[in-house]
Amino acid sequence: MPPYTITYFAVRGRCGAMRIMMADQGMEWKENVVSFGDWQKGDLKNTCVFGQLPKFQDGDLVLFQSNAILRHLGRNHGAYGKDAQESALIDMMNDGVEDLRLKYVKLIYQEYETGKAAYIEDLPNTLSKFEAVMAKNKTGFLVGDKISLVDYSLFEVLLNHLTLDPSCLDNFPALKSFVEKMSARPKIKSFLDSDAYKKLPINGNGKQ
Ligand code: 6SG
Numbered sequence: 001m002p003p004y005t006i007t008y009f010a011v012r013g014r015c016g017a018m019r020i021m022m023a024d025q026g027m028e029w030k031e032n033v034v035s036f037g038d039w040q041k042g043d044l045k046n047t048c049v050f051g052q053l054p055k056f057q058d059g060d061l062v063l064f065q066s067n068a069i070l071r072h073l074g075r076n077h078g079a080y081g082k083d084a085q086e087s088a089l090i091d092m093m094n095d096g097v098e099d100l101r102l103k104y105v106k107l108i109y110q111e112y113e114t115g116k117a118a119y120i121e122d123l124p125n126t127l128s129k130f131e132a133v134m135a136k137n138k139t140g141f142l143v144g145d146k147i148s149l150v151d152y153s154l155f156e157v158l159l160n161h162l163t164l165d166p167s168c169l170d171n172f173p174a175l176k177s178f179v180e181k182m183s184a185r186p187k188i189k190s191f192l193d194s195d196a197y198k199k200l201p202i203n204g205n206g207k208q
Contacts, residue, residue, distance in 0.1 A: 004029035007044075007055040010037070011204045012197075013068040014056050017156040018073060023150065023191035025077045031196075067098060067153075074149035081144055089143045093133065096152040100126055101157050104164075105203075112207045120165045125173050127161075130154065134174040140181055155182040163208050 008015050022029050034044060034053065049064045056062070058067040063069050072115050074080035074090070081087040098169050102172075103126075105117045120203065130142070139145040142154055158179050161168050169176040182188060191197055202208045 002028075002106050003058055005032055005057040006030070007032040007034060008053045008059075009034055009039070009204055010200060012156075012200050013017055013204060016160070016202075017149075018054075018056070018066065019197070020191060021070065021077075021152040022197070024152070024185055024187045025073070025079070025146070026187060027077075029108055056133055066099055067094060070094070070149045070153060079146075079148045079152075081148055082146070086144045086148075090148050090150045092141050094132075094153055096129065097150060097153045097157055101153075104157065104160060105106050108203045108207050109205060116164075120168070121162065123165065127168065127175060131172040131175050131207040134178055140178060151178075151182065155179065160202055160208070163202060171202065 004027060006018070006029055008031075012019075017102065019029075039045060041052075044053075048055060052064065054066055054069065055064055056072075058072065061072075063072060069095075071080065071091075075109055081090050103119070105114055134142055137143065140152050141147055155178070157176060158169070162179070169179065
């Protein structure tokens with residue numbers, strides 16, 4: 001029995017980063033896929049702390065909130081910095097990734113047709129901040145000299161943005177090289193090549 005179970009819709013969505021992280025850490029996990037029809041019945045929703053998915057189980061521990069799940073995995077697998085200072089910097093950068101993810105989700109679910117051009121035009125203002133941190137750190141990771149949970153979350157949100165705008169990293173060499181190196185990590189590569197990954201749409205409404 002794999003120790004971890006994800007309960008979520010048949011999308012990458014809020015589980016993209018945690019799946020990439022578990023794959024890279026060599027962990028197996030079980031997927032419990034929820035259809036929209038089943039979700040609408042409400043029974044599962046009523047058992048979720050915030051009425052939302054993903055739900056994540058690690059043995060007896062039941063977690064909600066995708067970033068709390070990522071941090072839990074970071075603690076479990078030595079991917080949360082080498083000391084309290086690095087953990088704090090990882091938290092800071094992951095909150096920055098979350099801000100970008102929230103903007104992206106708003107675009108996808110609320111204003112894709114009307115807002116896509118303006119979103120892409122403004123994107124360098126956000127990406128340049130990550131570029132600066134990545135270039136300054138010089139290790140190929142966002143914080144410290146070892147992979148951490150925020151590298152997985154940044155990588156996944158950048159993959160989504162490369163689908164939205166394939167040229168979005170052209171002026172950001174540190175981020176471009178980061179995506180190439182992360183994509184080439186053997187366990188990430190085989191996960192991204194797998195049917196389990198490829199069959200899932202990025203988002204629940206088919207927009208990307
Ligand atoms: C949706 O927002 O997939 N959870 C979502 N939606 C259902 O009743 N802060 C937390 C976190 O980080 C955010 C959780 C997140 O974990 S994720 C949820 O539970 C609800 O609120 C994005 C996603 N959307 C697709 C979706 C779910 C229900 C309706 C649209 C899948 C696609 C269509 C049906 C099922 Fe569908």
